[in-house]
Amino acid sequence: MAGILIRMKLAILRRSMTGGKATWMVVGGVIGIVLAGATIWLSLLDGTDPHVVADLLAAVYLMWALGWVIGPIWGGATVLRVEHFALLSVPRRRLAFGLLGAAFVGITTAVTLLGFLSLIVYAARLGVVPALVAVPGVVLQLIFVVLLSRVAMAVFGVVARSRTGAAFTGAVIAAMMVLAQSGWMVYVAIQVSGVLTTGFGPGFRTTVRAVPSGWALVAVESADTGDWWLVLAALAGLAALIVLLLLAWSRTLGSPRRARATIRGSRDARPARGGLYAGSAGPMLRKELRTWWRDPLRTQSVFVPVVWALGTALLPLTFDSKLLLPWAAPALAVMAGAAVSNLYGQDGTALWMTLLTGSERADLRGRQLAYLLIFGPITLVVAVVCTVWSGQTWTWPWVLALTPAMLGGGAGLGALVSVVALAPGPDAHKRPDNPLEHGDTTGQANLMVWGGLLPGIPAGALLGFGTVYDNAFLLWAAVPVGVATGVLLAWWLGNVAVRRLEARGAELLFLMRTGRTSTSVKIDVPKRAVWASIAGWTFGSIALFPQGIVPMIVLAAGLEVKSWFLALYLPGALQWPTAAVMVLLGGWLYYVAIKAAIASKPSAPSGDAAEPAEQQPAEFESV
């Protein structure tokens, strides 16, 4: 079962790996490898107290687990969707096993495994027995996070069928994001406060170990101290948890769809043209506002930035600091941009109506206006309330200048990204079981969040000068500049997007219908190339990182660690050359893998003459 599903997943992935998508995947993979490398580096830290390293690792594992829960919010639908198998006469539990097996095939899982190897590295520092305990620990921990992600996604999907539920999931996700990033703040605090030598408080140590993401580490530590019952309890606990999650997940598979949402309707509403709804964009604005109000996915994407911004700003209140309060509004404005990074992808092939009525401009402007009408008032209230509450009067020009610049910039940039980097996903009526399913917008959301900071530059420059020269005029001049930047960017970038939509509308529709760009070629990777590619990435990663670069770092830092690093078991003179050879070998294997993927791109003649345009290929799911 798992074998078939894995082959199926690989086949789908192979055919959807085109152009932009491949680029996003490679970028994501590299970032993941860097994060995994950082985790391994943590396990090698030379603190006076090895338990401090363990504390750090436990905290980082918690962040990895949270990442797995939050990830699907942007990562979107899984490649293999349960609906595809709903009619198979396979017991749900067996299907769950199979899908779980297939879930392990993916860049994210590989990267996470790499990161979790840090536990073995750390255990090897303690001794052979802990290292042996760490091996099942890592395996269980990996299964745990993958399953947790699946269960969380299913639960969110069920809860989000109603709008209240969608709001709730949005708030939960935002809370997790706040928690994950605060973990990072804790880490920075460590570097500054020298906690590596002084150690953590008992509360922190207990918490990070009490949550399941820390249990494998507990097993390793207990193996070191000879606490065998605790080793057994930790590992068995993790295994039991996995079984529970698997049972829960298999129950959600193929469950019948729930009741439909009904709405009040608008039988007696007349077509409106006055006030807000005047002009050609008026009807589209009204349509968009209704959609924001009724679509659980949109409800969720309103709640995520709001709760995230408030959570981030309010968290320091726990140690009586109001420092971050005024910045809630600009942060909200930036994060809100991520909600509009895929406006057209969310609505799917409904674009045909816009194209056939020739209303591209009205449609896009209507969407921008709706965004500003939804997030504008919320952001303004947050700005005023939080700044007044903080009592930091000097921040007023900052808040009032940056917020409109970023809000308007988000409206412009979001429209542009939606059109230029559209992420196709399943059409709404084809995913009735989970309103939260959508295309993979991880890259787009990141682009919006980081790119969303840029509109603040003109106002920021004035604010900077005003602060340096203590000039009130410069400071307050930043406010109209910020407003003007926002208006100008929303108008200008929106205009670029409109023209692009008018020129390339048919291509965007094709992309959403088929999940492929019309210029892409059909990839028919020969079997050998697939294996060369997989082997290249796998062994290349092992050679390059744990056997190449990491031993070099260990050697350079003069650490007394051997772990499973081949180079470090060799006599002194051979250590550096061995690591270097490993780096070269890893690089070469990467080269082989990339070459295998590229060489197979030009289309090979294929036997089937049936044309695929009339089918709706199910290839638009993401990784």
Add this chain to the structure above:
Amino acid sequence: METLARHDADASHPGGGEAAPAFRLTGLHKVFADNVAVDHVDLTVPRGSFFGLVGPNGAGKTTALSMAVGLLRPDEGRSEVFGVDVWSDPVQAKAIMGVLPDGLAMPERLTGRELLTFIGQLRGIPDDVVAQRTQELLDVMELNDAERTLVVDYSTGMRKKLGLATALLHAPRLLVLDEPFEAVDPVSAAALKAILLRFVAAGGSVLLSSHVMPLVEQLCDTVAVMAKGRVVAAGRLDEVRGDGTLEETFVRLVGVEVGHGEGLSWLAS
């Protein structure tokens, strides 16, 4: 019956002006990766004709129609509605035709009435006319009971009927309908057929694709048969089918000979 604008489907007329046919596709061509979906298709839909485009699954009907109405950019070829080029003058071309594509989404979080109202407004129809036409269309399509249901929760047949309503709303002169009767119940289908026949009788033109032969025989006066991306026959219904039925002609033209009862011997054995 108005017969003034009846021509053979492949009759050629100089483009533009009053003489231009309702729809003319010239050399439409589309290649996906390594397979030719639509291979230099020429098709002329005379004014006032009820034109049926038939072909097996995967013949390229949807691809051809998508290119013809401006939803998929052709690699080569032209498409003209009453002499107006769909790709170089889309605004005017799209104003005079109504289109029902197959299997595409709609703005899903609206009710049928809201959707029709917005589309009407976008088409620039006065508000009172939009309201009145919307009401009539909902009545005819029997979608009035679904006032509290969002389009996302519509059944396949309801989606089809709503799509058809959006195509009719602006009183176009040409209707392009991709599989309009698929999943539509018999009662609604009868109502739709009556509407379409009345539309043609009043001088409108219809191009519909289908693989239900009796339906095409019942409704259409002109037909074209597509197979493997090519038009293999086109003309008046009587000419194309000759003495036999359209189905027999179709099977002969498409050339798919299925061994009667020989395959699938493992089934129910």
